[in-house]
Amino acid sequence: MVEILLDATVRAGTPILFATLGAILNERAGIINLGIEGLMLIGALAGFAGTFYSGSPLIGILAAFAVTFVAGSIHALITVQLRGNQIVSGLALTMFGIGVTALFGRGMVGLTIGGLERLPLPGLSQLPIIGRPFFQQDLLIYTSFVLVFLLWFFLYRTRTGLALRTVGENPAAADTCGISVSLYRFFAVTTGAGLVGIGGAYLSLAMTPMWIENMSAGRGWVAVALVIFSGWSSGKAMFGAYLFGGITAMQLRFQAIGTDISTHVLQMLPYVFTILVLVVSTIRLQKGSSQQPQGLGLPYDREDRK
């Protein structure tokens, strides 16, 4: 039972995890992205179409990354090059994503694909309890494990990562050091968007191998909230994504078993938890140790120095 629950938790949490990691990369460079929901849909459709036409989910995943990378560059162009309002641009990207996928997805509705298969890792998959949920999964889930580590390593253990964080914290200082603020921000926004797209592709390739309009059903907005929840850290993002996935999985299974715990109480839990985390992080903020990148949401213009 615990195995099955953990397995469902990981599967439900993975699309949100990819999206949150992508958003963290965005925000670490100082750019808010409220277009996550739209990007997930674009990724879901691109991933599905890529898989359908090529017959290979791998091509689908690459297509999802590539197409959302391009879609993300719209946001990058507006917010980085043109220094437009990040909130407005992000919301527009979400609306664009919903509309454009509905339009181009028409011909894809009702088609079926093979979807991502589980690839049990030899040896590890036989471990009790953690074997099934962590080592009998599909390629994208293994990728997400690696990515959580890679993102942390990149941000905190490489010079480029340090430069990227500096761009997010204090772009003027970064600029003084000869770091190209535009280039780093452009890279962070587009690559982050690509990761969000892979999260979308997880929906249409692994979770429910099909394309339906609006199939992300609000997961992009959960990811936006999880970025704050995680304090812009990839490890905590993993915890947060699994927490959301786990509570959904748990309350469905409690119902299936036939327990009498109110579903309303169970469905409240993730939000109660979010409130708690926000309270804790606000207290920390007052003590002067905020984790939010200081340059977040502010366009940077060299001529604008105060």
Place this chain on the structure above:
Amino acid sequence: MKKTMVMALVILLCGFAGPVLAQDKQIKAGFVYVGPVGDAGWTYAHDLGRLEMEKLPFVEPSTYIESVPEGAESARVINGLVRRGHNLILTTSFGYMDATIDVAKRNKDVIFMHCSGYKTAENVGTYFGRMYEPRYLSGIIAGKMTTKNIIGYVAAFPIPEVIRGINAFTLGVRSVNPEAQVRVVWTQTWFDPGVERDAADSLLDVGADVLAMHQDAPATLQAAEARGAYVIGYNSDMRHFAPNAFLTAPVWNWGALYTQLAEAVHNGTWKSEQIWWGVKDGLVGLADIHAKVPDDVKALVQERTAAIVAGTLHPFTGPLKDRDGHQVLGAGETMSDGEMLSMNFFVEGVQGTLSK
């Protein structure tokens, strides 16, 4: 996790209206949809009906507006259809009820039809279908096909429409297999493929070998297909999502109603009424039953269908007990439409949470 951004795409379909007599009233219909036409479910079924209605010679190319949020803001969309000269407007979700009545008050020359509501006016009628009839029939198949006697039901919200479906289905199941039990999992969403899939998996995990569902996406079908279980769909024939698992589906055939409606408006015989059509009228029915269902089961379903059409069989006929053993109907009594429309209890054989 409700979708917060909705973009309504207005698509005007091009087509030809056939030659008509000058004195006849041309129908220009406008549809308001709650979901995307591509949902493969509820809205998709309505759109098939719209296209069937368009085939009538006196019906001009119709308009639809999809993914319109329920509530007050839908009035703006309905008003827009009126301004653009539509003379028959169909609003296809419960939450458009007040907005429809509101707009209708100010536009007496336009005819409005609201799906699944209860408010009418002189130019507003309502329509819905007795989906509980095919639900009951599909229950017979589920009851015969289960070997573990656990049937899972992925359900959206605990509202009378859904509860009525679960109960009718369970009565169908228990009429052929009194040992079987129907386990309900609420997803608290009409449309979220991921959660629907997980709910279906959770039922398969506790041993269900047949699944049924009341959702707008076909994720439950995929879950059953992946795990080698059987599944009963809903809304429209979704067998291509689960070629091996699909047994049948209670389906909507809105075309049957929409063509008659257009004819009534065209002939000037339309009057405001509350339409609640059943299997008899062809509005609801079962999708083709899969070949792997034994012939005697198919014959039984056919026999009961005929009895429903003839009016000799009503799924909610006493003696009927609720889950806690209280008698709801005495022997031979049938439930009134009013009682069915406000149903808020589970019949014997259902296992699930239902707050009182």
